[in-house]
Amino acid sequence: MNAESAVSLLPLWLIAGYLALLIGLGILSSRFFKGDSADFFVVSRSVGPFLLLMSIFGTTMTGFAMVGSTGKAYTSGIGVYGLMASWSGLIHSAVFFLVGIRLWAAGKRYGYVTQCEYFRERFESPALGYLLFPILVLLVIPYLLVGVISAGKFLQATTAGMFPEAFRLTLPNGNPHPLSGGVPPWLGSLVICLIVLSYVFFGGLRGAVWANTFQTLVFMSAGAVAFWLISTRLGGLREAAQAVAESEIGRPRLAREGLIGHGQFFSYFLVPLSVGMFPHLFQHWLTARSAKSFRLTVIAHPIFIAIVWVPCILIGLWATAHLGPNASPNAVLGRMVSSLVHSPVLTGIVAAGVLAAIMSSLDSQFMCLGTMFTNDVVLRLAGRDRFTDRQKILLARGFILLVVAVTYGLAVYLKDSAQVFDLGVWCFSGFASLFPLVFAAVYWRRVTKAGALASVASAAAVWLVLFRQDILAPAGQGGDGELLVFGLMPVAIIFAVSAVTLVVVSLLTRPPSPETVARFFPEKEARQRVSAEPVPAP
Amino acid sequence: MNGASTFGRRAVWTAFAVLFLLHHDFWNWDDRTLLFGWLPVGLAWHVGFSVAAGVLWAAAVRWAWPEEVERWAESPEQGQPVGS
Numbered sequence: 001m002n003a004e005s006a007v008s009l010l011p012l013w014l015i016a017g018y019l020a021l022l023i024g025l026g027i028l029s030s031r032f033f034k035g036d037s038a039d040f041f042v043v044s045r046s047v048g049p050f051l052l053l054m055s056i057f058g059t060t061m062t063g064f065a066m067v068g069s070t071g072k073a074y075t076s077g078i079g080v081y082g083l084m085a086s087w088s089g090l091i092h093s094a095v096f097f098l099v100g101i102r103l104w105a106a107g108k109r110y111g112y113v114t115q116c117e118y119f120r121e122r123f124e125s126p127a128l129g130y131l132l133f134p135i136l137v138l139l140v141i142p143y144l145l146v147g148v149i150s151a152g153k154f155l156q157a158t159t160a161g162m163f164p165e166a167f168r169l170t171l172p173n174g175n176p177h178p179l180s181g182g183v184p185p186w187l188g189s190l191v192i193c194l195i196v197l198s199y200v201f202f203g204g205l206r207g208a209v210w211a212n213t214f215q216t217l218v219f220m221s222a223g224a225v226a227f228w229l230i231s232t233r234l235g236g237l238r239e240a241a242q243a244v245a246e247s248e249i250g251r252p253r254l255a256r257e258g259l260i261g262h263g264q265f266f267s268y269f270l271v272p273l274s275v276g277m278f279p280h281l282f283q284h285w286l287t288a289r290s291a292k293s294f295r296l297t298v299i300a301h302p303i304f305i306a307i308v309w310v311p312c313i314l315i316g317l318w319a320t321a322h323l324g325p326n327a328s329p330n331a332v333l334g335r336m337v338s339s340l341v342h343s344p345v346l347t348g349i350v351a352a353g354v355l356a357a358i359m360s361s362l363d364s365q366f367m368c369l370g371t372m373f374t375n376d377v378v379l380r381l382a383g384r385d386r387f388t389d390r391q392k393i394l395l396a397r398g399f400i401l402l403v404v405a406v407t408y409g410l411a412v413y414l415k416d417s418a419q420v421f422d423l424g425v426w427c428f429s430g431f432a433s434l435f436p437l438v439f440a441a442v443y444w445r446r447v448t449k450a451g452a453l454a455s456v457a458s459a460a461a462v463w464l465v466l467f468r469q470d471i472l473a474p475a476g477q478g479g480d481g482e483l484l485v486f487g488l489m490p491v492a493i494i495f496a497v498s499a500v501t502l503v504v505v506s507l508l509t510r511p512p513s514p515e516t517v518a519r520f521f522p523e524k525e526a527r528q529r530v531s532a533e534p535v536p537a538p
Numbered sequence: 539m540n541g542a543s544t545f546g547r548r549a550v551w552t553a554f555a556v557l558f559l560l561h562h563d564f565w566n567w568d569d570r571t572l573l574f575g576w577l578p579v580g581l582a583w584h585v586g587f588s589v590a591a592g593v594l595w596a597a598a599v600r601w602a603w604p605e606e607v608e609r610w611a612e613s614p615e616q617g618q619p620v621g622s
Contacts (some may be wrong), residue, residue: 078581082561086584089591090557097598105611237576245572257568264563264611293609295599302591310585317578522610 007161007181014348015158015355018218019195022211022359026199029207037392040204041113041371044516047287051190051209056284056297057304058212058219058360060092060275065308066223066354070336071329075318077253079260080316083268085309089302095435097298099276100285102442104294105232106520107286114368115282116376122441124516125449131456133376136279139430140365141407146424147362148411150188151355155188157334158351185435192355193408196363199365201397208363215356220308222353225346226337227311233340234318234531243321250320263487270491274431276438280364283371369398419538426467429431433459436499438507447519451506459498468491546601553594561587 038044047055063067071079103118112118115136120129160182167184171175183191199207222386234240244250256265275281288294312333319332327335336351374396379387387395437455440447470483472491485493573582605619 078578081581082563082587086561086587086591090554090561090589090594093591093595094554097595101604102607105607108611109613142599238574241572241576241578245570251570254570255566255568255580256570262562262564262567269558269561291604291611295603298595298599299592302588302595306585306588310581313581523604 001346008344009162010344011348011351012159012162014345015155015351018352018355019191021215023196023198025210025214026203026207029199029203029210032206033203036389037396038202039206040396041375041494042107042283043204043206043209043287045287046289047209047293048289049293051213052163052194052284052288052293053297053300053304054213054216055209055287055360055364056096056281057301058216058357059278059281059284059364060088060360060361061216061219061305061308061357062147063154063354063358065070066219066312066350066357067150067154067330067333069309069312070316070319070333071331073253073313074319074323074327074332075329076173076259077256077267078313078317079256081309081313082256083260083265084271085305085313086302087269088272089305091269092275092305093298093301095273095276096285096294096301099438099442100281101291101294101353103282103438104285104288104291105522106442113283113286114372114375115277115279116372119437119441119452122516122520123447123449124512125452127447128452128456129376129380131453133372135430135434135456135460136277137369137372139420139427140369141410142278142423143427144362144365144369144407145411145414147358147365148407149185149194149415151192151358151362152185152187152189152411152415154187154351154354154358155192156182157331158347159183159188172216185415189411189415192359192362193404196359196366197400200363200367201400204393204396205283205364205367208367209284209287211362211363215360218356219353219360222349223308223311225390226341226350227315229341229343229346230315230318230336234322240314240318244317247321249325250317253317253320257261261429261484264484264489267488270432270435270489271428272432273435273495274428277431277434279372280368283368284364289405321508366400366403369403370396373399373403426463426470427490429494430459430463432491433463433494433498436495436502440502441520444506446506446511447502448506448509448512450509451502451504452507455498455502458501459494462494462497466494540542543601547612550594550598550602551599557594558586 030442033039034044036044069080069084072084092336106118107504110118110121112121116129116133118232119132122125156179160179163183164181167181169180169182173175199211201207203210231240234243241355244254285294315336316332319327319336322339323332333350337347341347349508350442374392378395379392434456437452466483466485483490545581563580563583566583569579571579573579577585
């Protein structure tokens with residue numbers, strides 16, 4: 001028996017079991033499908049507090065929450081938690097509270113299913129809908145690609161050595177490749193796409209909500225199990241931390257000095273504002289049964305982020321002492337598990353957890369793109385009354401199938417292009433730069449159609465200029481080679497341009513009609529009703 | 539039972555502003571102390587920040603809940619649905 005054939009297949013069986021459970025959940029959710037388009041797109045606006053929390057949390061946490069956070073803590077230290085996790089805890093909930101509930105209310109009252117429908121009516125501008133649609137789609141696709149490519153590569157690394165004959169890989173010098181015998185990325189990505197497609201295609205957004213809830217439980221549990229076993233094998237929490245304090249590369253990472261700049265640390269709060277403009281999150285907000293359903297999400301979201309991120313940050317920190325320098329950041333979690341625990345069961349559980357985090361975002365993104373193509377393109381151009389409800393669902397399923405196929409094709413073509421991952425990071429900045437638009441839409445009566453159009457166009461222009469500069473810029477400008485402008489994240493500049501343009505152009509142009517303002521501002525409407533009521537006789 | 543009052547809303551948003559500023563813990567920037575022998579102090583601060591954020595949002599739900607938005611969404615005067 002050689003070394004390759006000794007690799008246990010147990011992790012693969014655990015992953016297969018997990019994926020089979022997801023398919024089962026998809027089949028089960030489709031049995032609750034009511035057969036109309038409102039149920040397919042927004043679960044008949046019937047989702048309660050627990051499912052809303054789990055589906056929104058699962059959607060906002062990507063594979064980065066487990067693999068990326070561990071690797072980033074290994075390279076940049078504990079400051080990564082403040083940079084990404086604690087800012088997100090405060091800002092995400094603020095966006096859910098201040099924006100999400102109001103968009104849910106408008107969606108429930110006027111029957112919206114997509115962002116473009118809302119913005120088109122709020123700003124009395126079909127042009128804004130046509131401008132936003134391609135921008136939103138182009139920002140979601142790289143985000144999707146990162147998920148599909150990561151899933152394929154992660155499955156290959158997890159299954160390396162399991163199929164030495166079928167998937168043999170050799171290095172140029174003739175020696176076996178470290179990933180030899182692993183499921184190739186084209187096959188791993190295909191399996192993941194088909195699994196996600198199965199439960200979204202049949203169950204619609206209900207399938208995604210149910211699957212997200214299960215996936216969130218899986219990746220939270222997997223992180224906790226990995227943390228407990230790794231800390232035990234390192235001799236306990238104190239011993240693990242002491243080894244870091246005594247390590248040459250580990251000690252600086254116990255603080256932020258020299259690793260993260262003050263401007264970068266502060267301006268990072270703008271990045272989580274992106275959740276206000278994620279089209280897939282917008283669709284999840286619309287599923288809420290009532291505004292009260294948001295309460296648990298708003299309160300528990302920061303705590304859930306801490307539960308997922310703290311173990312990963314500590315494992316990344318401990319890796320500085322255990323693995324030493326020069327480990328690949330994306331391989332840190334896998335290497336800590338394989339080198340310390342030697343358990344195929346844990347390897348399988350952690351692998352299922354990472355896939356759960358990746359897939360819980362993919363499903364909502366596939367679903368929202370299918371919804372947008374159906375509602376913002378076909379129904380908009382052909383007319384809403386042209387199709388029956390059943391035909392609308394068929395159209396949406398067709399578009400979801402098309403989106404999955406195109407994404408898979410692009411993922412296979414671009415799987416070795418590192419720029420796709422850079423693009424993924426820039427997507428968050430793009431969505432965050434559109435935040436002034438949605439914030440003004442729900443709070444500022446004076447904001448105008450021209451201001452909205454100018455804001456979106458200026459954000460897109462500055463985004464393109466800075467993105468081009470980042471791609472051409474030499475590495476090493478920020479903590480991890482990130483582009484910084486005056487020591488700030490690029491999103492700070494794009495956001496400022498977008499916000500200033502929105503305000504200035506709105507003040508210089510004709511205000512929206514009183515009917516539109518009354519239609520979208522509940523307080524205004526309530527005051528109007530009160531003033532219209534007859535004054536009771538003394 | 540919620541009681542959203544002007545005072546409650548102001549208190550919640552003042553607390554939000556304070557918490558927002560407390561995120562930038564420059565005093566921990568180069569402090570490598572290990573609390574309880576294992577938890578870096580900068581990380582401990584931000585874990586505490588996350589918990590405080592949860593408490594802040596619980597207070598917001600209790601004292602600054604937008605009940606008028608809820609009533610508006612649920613009111614019988616429905617617009618013409620544009621979606622499905």
